[in-house]
Amino acid sequence: MDINSNRKYLIVSIFVAVSIVLLIRLFYLQVIDNTYKEFATSNVLRKVVQYPARGLIYDRNGELLVYNKAAYDLLVTPREVKAFDTLKFCSLLDITIEEFRLKLKEARAYSPYKPSVLVKQISPEKYAVLQELLYKVQGFYIQSRTLREYPRPMAAHLLGYVGEVNRATIESNPYYESGDYIGISGIEKSYENELRGKKGVKYYMVDVHNRIQGSYLDGEADTTALIGKNLISTLDADLQEYAELLLENKRGSVVAIEPSTGEILVLANSPAYDPNLLVGRERGRNYTVLSEDPVKPLYNRALMAQYPPGSTFKMANALVALQEGVITPSTSYYCAHGYHSGNFTVGCHHDMSFTLEPSIAKSCNAYYVYVFRAILENNKYNSVREGYEAWRRYMLNFGFGRTLNTDLLNELKGLVPTSDYYERFVFRGSRWRALPVVSLSIGQGELGITPLQLANYTAMLANRGHYYIPHVVKEIEGQEIDMRFREPVDSGIDRHHFDPVVEGMAQVMQPGGTGAMSMIPDIEVCGKTGTAQNPHGLDHSVFMAFAPKDRPKIAISVYVENGIWGSTYAAPIASLIVEKYLNDTIATSRLWLESNMLKANLMDPNRVIISNGTEE
Template identity: 50%
Template sequence: MRKLLLASIIIIIAIVYIGRLSYLQLLDNTNKNPLNDTAINAVYDYPERGHIYDRNGELLVANQPSYDVMVIPREVKPLDTLEFCALLNITKEEFEKKYKKARIYSPRLPSVFVPQLSKKEYAILQEKMRKYEGFYIQKRSLRHYMTHVGANVLGYISEVNNRDLKKYSYYQSGELIGRQGVEEEYENVLRGRKGVKFIQKDRFNRVIGPYKDGVFDTLPVPGKDIVLTLDNELQKYGEKLMIHKRGGIVALDPKTGEILALVSAPSYDPDLLVGRKRSKNYTELYYDSIAKPLYDRGLNAMYPPGSPFKTVNALIGLQEGVIDESTTFTCYHGYRYGRNSFMGCHCPSGTRNNLRRGIEASCNAYFANTYRRIIEKYPTSAEGMNAWEKHVESFGLGNYLGYDLPTGQSGKIPDADYYNSVYGERRWFATNTLSNAIGQGEVLSTPIQLANLTATIANRGYYYTPHIIKEIENDTIPNKFLEKHQTTIDTKNFEPVVQGMYDVYNKGTASLLRIPGINIAGKTGTAENFTKIEGERVQLTDHSIFVAFAPVEDPKIAIAVFVENGYWGSRWAGRIASLMIEKYVKGEITRTDMENYLLKGSLEEEYAKPLSGESFRINDGKTFVKWPEKEVIKQPTKKPLP
């Protein structure tokens, strides 16, 4: 009986073990990764990336075939290295470096050895690949740019690096990922999903066939097409007008927050970053530390907003009840405050300006008085400053706005804590911060923030988050782009400011820029421009700034233009903004005189001054220094321009 019991126990245990092993071996696929088996190779099938279109259906980015030479290091047999290098047009040193990198990544997984062969290179190589065991050619697609503009918006694709491999489990070494612009922001949408086939080999490394009859194999899923809010013709025109200039243009549809144009100058042809030439071209662009073509000035460059910021102070003054549209201040060719401080402007001495006239003439005295009244309305300067700061930030200034592009700066709007840290608590007053009244001092903004401010004024008090995505194939755009953001300013307070901006075009600082048949509201601006040379703070030529929206009665476009070292607002930025508006609203240009001026004009000599020993003002505003001899030349104070 005991022998029967013992035999029964042994048989039962054996049946349990056999059953469990059979289940695990034949039926259970849970957590089983074929790549963990050294006898199995994965062959990936890469999908086409989604196409990119502009708002009018124009194809901007498509795909073209590409061929990569792949290597599986453990399968490589002795070969004629010099012959192979000659076929691939690489040196023996490059061969050894690439092979070593592939072995470090994985001896048994495929790595890209030489990427992105041309059709001609592929045709020469494919017939001879059988001689080189462990190497094979894999087909995939590269980007094909149908436009030569908008590089900062579109972005590019390149191989994943070690940081990407650690961050994203989806990618394998040598695969491509979106960089910058919409290629990076919408990578998950555009890339699709790669397919994979698992191939089983025997102990002699011979292919047996599909692993488990292909049960783990998947088909590639193409990337989704996307439609951008960008108007490619407007983008093209903006980049054309900015040739030989540096700066940024941002144009929005105020009714939706859609980005119509996002120009950064100087720019580059996006085709430069496609194929095997990408690395060399990128290096040249990256190390151009003077023109900075890879630097998106529309999103990253922080400038003092200058006189366009006066519109914000006007609105806050109206909301706080410290002025109304009939309030007047006398201007004595500027505003004098403190012991020796003077904020000059171009109003004739003794001029009395109301709100509309103050905006039209860009009167510094009017807005200095308004700003003081805002801050001094409260028991302490700190309370006044925080109330002012909350109003300003409700326009989207001082933050990243939440747009759908992967780069940007927050700008800067100071608050009481900032000035407490500079001067000490209760040791500063409105006059210490008076530069904020005219958009100088501590206030900084990016072109996209200033364009959003202009759109908010066009809408009489609200804005939609600026965005570049219009449609996603078989999907919806994020809800946050459909939400309205209300400012702290009542709608009724916007109309006198809008009328003042309308006067700027009709009888004020931009009266020479009028476009026939379009009612435009705008504001000129000039911002002081400082840099450091050999540790000294040096003042260069002022930046030219202009904001505008049109038509006044039914706004379709709001725009901000910054031109570095552009002297004053109407000289460069105002002309560019006016023509961009005409191009978008009319679809044609009638002010050919203005267009010719911009196309022929160049600021390259201005940008060369710091490199060529020109003269600059140092920070007292009166003393010029001839660089590099540092010869000091006294000059009269330069008056700030509107």
């Protein structure tokens, strides 16, 4: 043909070479490099988390204690934000422009492509206005959330509160993501898994303008949100409210248990706070205020305060002595204004001999020193130390010195010292004797008992020998509560030993007994007063009781700090709560007592201490 026809090959070679270059580049982009696939996913997929409503909490009578209200979080995807009327936006959201810019900057630092929360928990009213504005503004979204609300502001410590999950939890538990809510204390925390339900995730595909174009994989990857389970608590709302009312202006706590089940009817602390304070946008600020308050409203005394039990402890020693066979109900000891051994004296107020029942009714100290010595110096054991260890085992059986394994968190162990403790700090290698530890006989000294433990011990006495682990949740919607709450825990004391002890407790509430002032007309109450020695100030008023004597329906412990004698504050308060629970109303003959208790202000720094001279 012509001389240049060979040039065809160069031209075809260029075509082939360029095609190969394109193919190599395509192979690299499509097969080798995976980053573009990730970009594509982040381009197109929007994950929308659906937050289920948290379970509701009812009281034992079906009254609503905790429910949800709607709130809205404003999210921002920084990349999509275009210029807009910032001023109007900020004034609606109650934030300054500087704050807004800072938050936007933080969000951008986190990720320009992913949404982050800009303003949390916007009220439904504001949301309505905001919605109108958002139509015109790009890059902002609303996510609806639920917040807790409490129709009756009570039982704050018991119910606990909900807050944003912290970093440590996010790292240890894959369920939670930044910004999620989690129960932080109380029932909210211990029943978190039941209450929270299950978050749902919906994947949407969006177009370049972030408009939703449909579900991803026809929804195969989506999960539906499961609403949290409702709980029926064991609490009696009316009784709880009454207890909190009686505790007003006092420091202390009330724990009431249904002995036949271990269900906690009342768990009241004072000072307390309104649980509505720890909800929503104000939570952080309010929490700081509460935690800095010198009266410690956040302190859950019922579970955490460890007081010496005082004379309420005497029945425990009596029971151990009976079980060990070192006394009988008719064993008698003489009280000569106390117990005397050489220079050692434990003071008391009597000059007479006591058998078991009156020793409880009159709360004789000397009697229990003898009893305690008899326990520790039991010939059955080789030494006092072994006697002490045997005694201590009973105490643990009664639920002292250890946690009860309730469904409440932050429960403290209290204190019943080990023999090692006394060896190290008291005997230091010398021979063990009973006298140096004898204050334990009357519930003083190195003892720390929480109000909950005291109430549980009362329930054990009410049941004559066993208790059910105290718990606050009666029913979980469609689910059994833990079996451990259904099985009685044995005290290790034979049932018949309880009869004289209970009889003594009944006499406490009869004329001549230390709690007679708090006698309820037509209800046979078994109680015991106590005074917890307080090295920091006035002694604490302690009282425990169960009623009725036969088939008890309620066991209660009351601590009133700085209330001095059990009979002055703790016993009247306990008796009023018992009466309210059993009779639903306070007898007219006792209204003066109720009014006195309601009026009593032990937190007034100028309070005048009136001693009525009642001895314990």
